[in-house]
Amino acid sequence: MTSTSISRPHAARAGKAASRRGILPTGAWWVVSVCLAVIFLYPLYILVTQAIKSPAEAAATPPTAFPQTFSLQNFVDLGVSQGGLSLLSSLGNSALVSILTTVITVVVSTLAGYAFARLPFKGSRVLFFVTLITFMVPFQAIITPLYLTLKDIGLQNNLVGLSLVLATFNLPFGIFLMRNSFSAIPASLEEAAMIDGATALGALRRVMLPIAVPGIVSTALLTFFAAWNEFFATLILITDQSKYTLPVSLGILSAGQNNSVDWGLLEAGVAITVVPCVVIYLILQRYYVAGLLSGAVK
Amino acid sequence: MLLLLPAAVMLGLFFFWPLLRTIYISFFDYPILGSPSFIGVRNYVDAFGDKDFGQAVLFTLLYTVIITPVLLIVGFALAALVRRNTRTARVFQTIYFIPVVIGLASASYLSLYIWQPGIGPLPNLLEHLGLGSASTNLFADPVSAFLIVTVTVVWKVAGLQMLLLLSGMQSIPAEVNEAAKIDGAGAWQTFRHITLPLLRPTLALVLVFSVAGSLLAFDQFYIMTGGGPENSTITAVFQIYRVSFIQFHLGYGSALSILLMLVLGVVSAAQMLLLRNSDNS
Numbered sequence: 001m002t003s004t005s006i007s008r009p010h011a012a013r014a015g016k017a018a019s020r021r022g023i024l025p026t027g028a029w030w031v032v033s034v035c036l037a038v039i040f041l042y043p044l045y046i047l048v049t050q051a052i053k054s055p056a057e058a059a060a061t062p063p064t065a066f067p068q069t070f071s072l073q074n075f076v077d078l079g080v081s082q083g084g085l086s087l088l089s090s091l092g093n094s095a096l097v098s099i100l101t102t103v104i105t106v107v108v109s110t111l112a113g114y115a116f117a118r119l120p121f122k123g124s125r126v127l128f129f130v131t132l133i134t135f136m137v138p139f140q141a142i143i144t145p146l147y148l149t150l151k152d153i154g155l156q157n158n159l160v161g162l163s164l165v166l167a168t169f170n171l172p173f174g175i176f177l178m179r180n181s182f183s184a185i186p187a188s189l190e191e192a193a194m195i196d197g198a199t200a201l202g203a204l205r206r207v208m209l210p211i212a213v214p215g216i217v218s219t220a221l222l223t224f225f226a227a228w229n230e231f232f233a234t235l236i237l238i239t240d241q242s243k244y245t246l247p248v249s250l251g252i253l254s255a256g257q258n259n260s261v262d263w264g265l266l267e268a269g270v271a272i273t274v275v276p277c278v279v280i281y282l283i284l285q286r287y288y289v290a291g292l293l294s295g296a297v298k
Numbered sequence: 299m300l301l302l303l304p305a306a307v308m309l310g311l312f313f314f315w316p317l318l319r320t321i322y323i324s325f326f327d328y329p330i331l332g333s334p335s336f337i338g339v340r341n342y343v344d345a346f347g348d349k350d351f352g353q354a355v356l357f358t359l360l361y362t363v364i365i366t367p368v369l370l371i372v373g374f375a376l377a378a379l380v381r382r383n384t385r386t387a388r389v390f391q392t393i394y395f396i397p398v399v400i401g402l403a404s405a406s407y408l409s410l411y412i413w414q415p416g417i418g419p420l421p422n423l424l425e426h427l428g429l430g431s432a433s434t435n436l437f438a439d440p441v442s443a444f445l446i447v448t449v450t451v452v453w454k455v456a457g458l459q460m461l462l463l464l465s466g467m468q469s470i471p472a473e474v475n476e477a478a479k480i481d482g483a484g485a486w487q488t489f490r491h492i493t494l495p496l497l498r499p500t501l502a503l504v505l506v507f508s509v510a511g512s513l514l515a516f517d518q519f520y521i522m523t524g525g526g527p528e529n530s531t532i533t534a535v536f537q538i539y540r541v542s543f544i545q546f547h548l549g550y551g552s553a554l555s556i557l558l559m560l561v562l563g564v565v566s567a568a569q570m571l572l573l574r575n576s577d578n579s
Contacts, residue, residue, distance in 0.1 A: 024379070029379070029382075032379060033379060033386075033387075033390045036376070036390070036394065037390060037394070040393055040394050040397060040453065043405075043408050043412060043453065044396070046408070046412055046419055047408050059417070060417075061416045061417045062416070062422045062432060063417055063418070063419050063422060065419070104308075108304045108305050108308060109305065111301040111302070111305070112301060112302050112304070112305035114301060115299070115301035116302075119299075121299060127302070131305070131309065134309065134313055136563065136566070137317060137559060138510070138514050138558075138559065140516065140535050141320065141538075141555040141556070141558055141559045142313070142316040142317050142555070143542075143555075144320065144323065144542050144548050144551055144552050144555065145315070145316035145317075145319035145320050145323060145552070146312060148316075148319070148548075149311065149312070149315060149316055149319070164312060165312050167308065168309060168312035168313055171308060171309060175305060200301075225399060229402065229403065229404065230401075231401065231517045232516055232517060232535075236539070247401055247403035247404065248403075250403070250404075250407050251521065254407055254521065263411050263414070263417060266407060266411065267407075267411055269407075270407045270408055273401065273404045274400050274401075274404050274408075277400055277401070278396055278399060278400070281395075281396070281399040282392070288399070289395075289461065292458075292461070293461070293462070293465050
């Protein structure tokens, strides 16, 4: 994996001539870039060091700039129930909801994206347009009836219900991305498969899917991040503390108990929420950025 | 057709049906327990006389008007900075983008600690620099609380703006810049007459994104300020949340949601039109 975050064909062509030298002389460019990097990374440094300090050092006033102690006690304490709330089970809930949401979104949007790209029928353009309209309506605005609808079908305060809702919010984007991926594949490939006697679904499975993998990875990544970090929908649709996901559980820690917040514990909780995202991003950056750009720019 | 069925069912059940129901419910007095009663447009009439909601909308607009240009300028500056075809420039791109993948909620909890009076590292740093006392609670003052939220969001979102603008800049053919240089255009002239006009579609997109995101702000204020001090940082979505899920006036909350959706639609459409029109001139 390269560290390239943007690699588009015309960018490579334009790049050589235009951007060896930028807006600043090289020395100044380095100074500015490094200073900005320090600013951007500083909160993450604080997060990690605060989390690995001993609870006593993490509570010290004024705070130590460099950790004097190293301890995993904060992480151990996350497993200990805090007034009926275990961050460890929140971690499990987060993982469950994110994975379930991702699987549902990927499967459903792959099927629909394929249909829109490859099996045009009367009215499919209109339907695709309708799908895109859903981008325009913020889900925050329809959260009350969502709550009532989930209640009607017995999925309110239920992690599966939450996953279905989150998957639905991510569907328009996923369908859009998958339709673009399938549209980019030459029709001759699929026709060859059809001639060999494959059905539409068979052609999708054996010929199209392997080629569409980058699109699928992009869709999966964007959905996973969105679900993992979702706050508002979880706050409203889940009413039982034991079913909270990490971002919502952390709110209980940050509200503190007996008027005191355990900052080491809270930052350890934030760390286990943040670190997986950063690691996945650094490894799969290419797909993440490609998905984001093709979804946003087109 | 069959392949579209799952998507259709999900969008129908969890999007279109709730959307219609939002409109329907907004004409009712709809308590969470007990039976709803039809009251016509009274919720909407009430909304226009509602001081709390009015203040929340004004605050949301203020937040949007302040943070949008800041984000645009920071994102643009970052994009211009890392627009070099070198390995190091790509490393810096990656670094500036990292906060984007962190959830807004996580970023807010982190910021809550960093700016905490007494124990937080930044108030202590400010004291070292002779800028006030570390024990001053910056969340207790409306202006500094607002600034903290703004700085946090800029930190978290600027990388995304950078990425979008960078991809826009890179789609400008090198020949165009070369031609300008040959014609004797300086850096500023190239920027003003070539980069900016050719970047207009990307700018429009970035603008619509950040305005819509800011008008719907909730997480950052809910977590960092809790709407305080003295309800001075309650956003529109926050107020709808309070009406619907703390006071349990679901019908009234739905009416407010519809109004918010209309505002959002009008603002987005206005931006699109404005940017398209100035394109023709």
